[in-house]
Amino acid sequence: MPGVRSHIKTAFIAALESRPGEFEANLQHLTHALGSGLPTRHIRLCVRLGQAAFVEPERTVEIIDRGLAEWSGQPGPEGHGGLEVNPRLMPESLKAYLWDEIENPPDTNRLIKNTEKLWHALGDELKQAYAQSILDCPGLAEAIGVGYLRPPMQLEDLRHHPRGTLGYAFYHQLKDHNLSLEIVPGYQLPPRGANLTGPEYIGRRMFETHDLRHVLLGYSTSGEDEIALQAFELAQAGRSFSANVLVWTSLLTLLSMPDGLPGLLAIIGRGWRHGRQTRPLLGVRWEEHWDQPLEPLRTRYAIRTQAAQV
16 A cells, blocks of 8 residues: 555554553544544554554463453453553564555565564564463463474375365365465475474464364465454464464555454454464374364364354
8 A cells, every 4th residue: 555644653653552541542643643434442453453463462362352352342340441551662673564564565475475574573572572472372382392393295195185084175275276385485484403492483383284274274265264364373372473464454454445444353353262262273283184084183172163153
């Protein structure tokens, strides 16, 4: 989209970085600067997503749970101003990254390719906060300790698995949609066998199992389902890439087509709740289950598809 007006940038960042007691005033200033006519509750949730991604990611679950409650009209006993995010200032490199992504033509492939650029833009303090966020997610400390990664394989290795098995479903998920086994080219990931940090391991494992989650959870490859799945993945793994995708899509929608924002936020909320209600999936060695029927696997791991979510 064209360049974002500077006063909107300033107002959005001020809302993200609000000091205790300043959030509601800064939110109202942003709402006025936008002039979109949207109810404030939609803009508030956009800001909450930004705070979880770029200000205090170690409190992602609390911030988004509370943000969705505020958005749905259930703000809690303290009212809308009851949630105070500790005012951590965003690095200038991160602000530059954010507006560069917003002002370029929408392209999720660019977001994927710029994963390493985002990580560097976060700065040391936010990197440490994300590392803590990951460790606080159920099951992830154990998964990091084991460090399991998909064994080297080719997609065609799965073509002969019987209909109804995980291997068959995964093969056709990729083949039928002309997708690659590697979402991120190998040169952009830490080399196999490297001594990975917690965030590096989670990032690699999440990317290599992303399309498996499409299959297991029943999400299509539509734009709406991709956003819902990113919200699911943020709820399960607290990673910076998913948080960035949600901020990028919600802010881009707010700035360019605000009438679409309420529907987008509903999609994000659906995926987030699905992730929060599902047992941790990342620690499962799914690649050892290629020959097993899909439905019994879902039952074994208590997985409800997105269509079954209330």
